[in-house]
Amino acid sequence: MGHASTRSVTLTGLSAHLIDIDADTHAEAGAAPGDAGLHVVGLPELSVWPARARIRAAICNGAPPWPDTQVTVTVTPALPVYNAAADLALAVAALAAAGLIPPERIAGRVFLGELALDGQICPIRGVLPMVAAAVRAGISTVVVPAACAREAAQVPGAVVIPATRLADVVDDLCHGTLRNPHHDHGSEVALSSPFAVDLADVPGNPAARRALEVCAAGGHHLFLSGDGPATMLAERLPGILPPLTGETAREVAEIYSLAGHPGRAPGVTPPLSAPHHTSTAAAVFGSVAGNRPGAVSLAHCGVLHLADAPEFASPVLDGLCRPLDSGQVHLTGLGRSVRYPARFTLVLDTRPCPCPERREECACTPEVKRRYRARLALLLSRVAVRAPVEQRDTSARAGEPSATVAARVLAARIRAAHRLADTPWRTNAEIPAPDLRTRFPVTPEAAELLRSAANAGLVTADGLSRLLRVAWTLTDLRGADRPQADDAAGALDLWKRADTDAAR
Numbered sequence: 001m002g003h004a005s006t007r008s009v010t011l012t013g014l015s016a017h018l019i020d021i022d023a024d025t026h027a028e029a030g031a032a033p034g035d036a037g038l039h040v041v042g043l044p045e046l047s048v049w050p051a052r053a054r055i056r057a058a059i060c061n062g063a064p065p066w067p068d069t070q071v072t073v074t075v076t077p078a079l080p081v082y083n084a085a086a087d088l089a090l091a092v093a094a095l096a097a098a099g100l101i102p103p104e105r106i107a108g109r110v111f112l113g114e115l116a117l118d119g120q121i122c123p124i125r126g127v128l129p130m131v132a133a134a135v136r137a138g139i140s141t142v143v144v145p146a147a148c149a150r151e152a153a154q155v156p157g158a159v160v161i162p163a164t165r166l167a168d169v170v171d172d173l174c175h176g177t178l179r180n181p182h183h184d185h186g187s188e189v190a191l192s193s194p195f196a197v198d199l200a201d202v203p204g205n206p207a208a209r210r211a212l213e214v215c216a217a218g219g220h221h222l223f224l225s226g227d228g229p230a231t232m233l234a235e236r237l238p239g240i241l242p243p244l245t246g247e248t249a250r251e252v253a254e255i256y257s258l259a260g261h262p263g264r265a266p267g268v269t270p271p272l273s274a275p276h277h278t279s280t281a282a283a284v285f286g287s288v289a290g291n292r293p294g295a296v297s298l299a300h301c302g303v304l305h306l307a308d309a310p311e312f313a314s315p316v317l318d319g320l321c322r323p324l325d326s327g328q329v330h331l332t333g334l335g336r337s338v339r340y341p342a343r344f345t346l347v348l349d350t351r352p353c354p355c356p357e358r359r360e361e362c363a364c365t366p367e368v369k370r371r372y373r374a375r376l377a378l379l380l381s382r383v384a385v386r387a388p389v390e391q392r393d394t395s396a397r398a399g400e401p402s403a404t405v406a407a408r409v410l411a412a413r414i415r416a417a418h419r420l421a422d423t424p425w426r427t428n429a430e431i432p433a434p435d436l437r438t439r440f441p442v443t444p445e446a447a448e449l450l451r452s453a454a455n456a457g458l459v460t461a462d463g464l465s466r467l468l469r470v471a472w473t474l475t476d477l478r479g480a481d482r483p484q485a486d487d488a489a490g491a492l493d494l495w496k497r498a499d500t501d502a503a504r
């Protein structure tokens with residue numbers, strides 16, 4: 001009667017939980033070598049068979065011959081969804097209970113890795129949050145697929161042991177020589193190159209550049225309209241946003257890890273996520289089946305850019321309202337429910353009409369153009385700043401570099417953070433309408449100007465709140481204490497800009 005136990009980690013959304021793997025052998029013999037002498041308890045019915053098949057095949061392909069015993073592996077707590085990342089832990093526990101690995105060598109360690117039928121240890125998604133959970137629980141030694149070792153080593157305090165084949169892991173455990181611990185703790189978050197694009201490269205378009213700066217400073221969403229360099233501008237927004245803090249950089253890196261793109265994690269630069277307009281709702285919002293976050297979560301703490309926004313499918317455009325309002329995605333299905341963070345600055349752009357390129361040949365009627373833009377109506381009701389982008393800009397002198405603009409944005413953000421210190425909000429864009437009026441009053445002149453704009457039918461009540469938020473951002477940008485009439489007029493100007501029938 002042998003017994004062995006070890007640990008692995010499972011993920012729901014981004015929350016990782018340690019699981020206990022216990023294996024026991026039974027006295028009754030009779031199974032042929034490599035035969036079905038493996039029972040698994042604590043996994044959902046549909047997962048048991050494939051998991052058992054993978055583990056048995058992997059053991060037969062290279063590890064010591066399967067002993068002539070029955071092994072029962074118990075996973076606790078019982079999992080509603082099995083993550084194949086626990087394959088390796090199940091295999092070593094079974095082998096240790098059967099006496100093929102000294103049980104004390106697997107205790108107190110976490111094993112992560114999906115097994116291929118030939119015994120290879122395959123890379124898995126979400127290594128970063130899983131290893132972080134292990135270290136938080138006091139287990140620093142983690143065995144991970146070799147392809148994920150670099151990613152795992154970003155977790156401070158983790159002792160990462162890369163593994164390529166099950167047979168090698170068994171060999172190392174037997175000889176007490178878990179080899180090649182991966183030492184790469186130097187680069188905690190510096191994974192990718194910093195942004196190589198600069199605002200100085202964007203020709204002309206002073207109004208759109210100013211709008212970009214205001215959005216960066218206040219966290220406002222942006223609508224760009226025209227056939228100019230909207231994508232160039234959107235790509236440069238992360239570069240003028242304040243860098244991510246240690247906490248947010250870790251959260252963003254964990255999302256990229258779970259999405260299976262650890263190498264694309266943006267380090268301390270806020271991320272840019274720009275799904276193509278043919279993207280499915282699952283690609284944009286994520287999928288509960290594979291526990292895979294979508295484009296909106298890859299934009300978390302950064303920028304989501306929808307180029308040619310009216311071309312996106314209606315479920316995508318309408319579905320964006322929920323993450324915009326709540327800062328997260330909530331997915332349900334298959335009896336499960338997951339949440340992914342998704343708090344981002346939205347940049348929408350659109351051409352004047354549905355014609356693909358040549359405007360000269362355009363025969364679109366005003367009604368066609370109106371209907372095209374009207375697809376964005378729901379989203380535009382959440383956008384506070386609009387600007388035109390022009391292709392042939394006559395005032396095309398070189399603009400300011402990103403570093404200069406970023407410095408102004410940072411100063412404005414610091415003023416806002418100071419004012420919002422005792423509130424749950426970090427940017428002007430997040431302040432709810434009632435609090436905006438009661439806690440952050442503007443000067444009487446500014447209030448009067450906004451009131452007359454509302455009376456003239458230029459803005460709705462909702463629109464008025466958005467103007468107030470932008471007025472505060474303009475105040476922060478000029479380093480003042482309270483919005484004056486000029487700030488209110490500036491906000492109104494940023495609202496009226498762009499030839500937007502659509503925005504009405």
Ligand SMILES: [Zn+2]
Nearest residue numbers: 353355362364
């Ligand atoms: Zn047209």
